[in-house]
Amino acid sequence: MHPGAAAYVDGEEKTFLDRLQRFHLVGADGSVRMGSAGPWFAGYLKKDSAATTARLRERLLDMLGAARRSDSIEELDQMQTRLTVILPRYAALLEHGAIGKGR
Numbered sequence: 001m002h003p004g005a006a007a008y009v010d011g012e013e014k015t016f017l018d019r020l021q022r023f024h025l026v027g028a029d030g031s032v033r034m035g036s037a038g039p040w041f042a043g044y045l046k047k048d049s050a051a052t053t054a055r056l057r058e059r060l061l062d063m064l065g066a067a068r069r070s071d072s073i074e075e076l077d078q079m080q081t082r083l084t085v086i087l088p089r090y091a092a093l094l095e096h097g098a099i100g101k102g103r
Helices: 003-010 016-069 073-095
Strands: none
Touching (some): 016 073
C-alpha cells in the first residue's frame, strides 16, 4: 500500500476539511477572547477619564474659591491663564460623554 494512502486510512493524515475546521475553531476562540477584552479595555479607559474629570473639576472649584478670596489683579490674571488650559479640556470631556449627570 502507498504510504500516503496508509496514513489516510489509519487516520493520521488530515483532510482539507479537518484542517479548515481547526482554523475555524481557533479563529472562533480568538474572537471570543477579543470580544471579552474589548469591554474590559473600554472600562479601563472610562475609569481613567473619570479620574481626569474629577481632577479637573477639583482644580476648577479650588480656583473659584481662590478667585473669590483674591485681592490681587496679578493673581487673578494667573488664574485666567490657567483657566484657558483647563476649561477646553473639561469641555472636551463633556462633549465626549465622559462627564454625565451626577459627575
